[in-house]
Amino acid sequence: MTSKVLIIDDDNRNIFALKAVLKSKGYQCLSATSAEDGIDLLKQDKDVAVVLMDMMMPEMDGYQAMAQMSLMPEIKHIPVIAVTAQAMVGDRERCLDAGASGYVSKPINVDELTGLLKKYV
Template sequence: MEKNKILIIDDDTRNIFALVLTLKTRGYTCLSAASAADGLELLKNNRQISVVLLDMMMPDMDGYQALYSLRTDRRYPHIPVIAVTAQAMPGDREKCLAAGADDYISKPIDVDDLLRLLEKHMAS
């Protein structure tokens, strides 16, 4: 099983491109989806995903709805989800964690912080 595969779900392709480029140079394998529905489908078909980076603010199905789908599906209780959001107001972190995220990082993403979170959740 590949231990360093990350699924990035974000409706902004520029964010996906930047994250994939950054993470690939650090030895991670990345899959990406531009919608929550596509991301959930990718997850269903790729059992080696170690961590999901989930944008919380997307059209159609937002990150909170996607988290609910993930957390109520018995196939994925073990997959850590890191909420990624431009919302950095007081209470946003707690709202993401209460919705089922394992961790939270705000945009613009600090690469060192992201790498620490990935190492933390891939080790568990």
């Protein structure tokens, strides 16, 4: 099974930091700075094992992106881990209810994230 991770985040600094950490753990990383671009990448690259989705993005947010993905047979099986700076009561449940397979809050706890990734990769 592939260990390719797609990072969808509108902030390049977050992408850079996540890629550095994940590459050091042996993951292959792709990235997109918008949900639309991320969905396009998923349609093209059949080897993506899991998506790290920033929930707060302009244009299309993570909730809308997961809703769109769920309507596409070719990508709806790919697990999405919600990544968000919103760590308020109920945010985790809201992400999971929207279709996320897992949830991590920013700043990201690397051990927590890699533990989640191991479940899906």
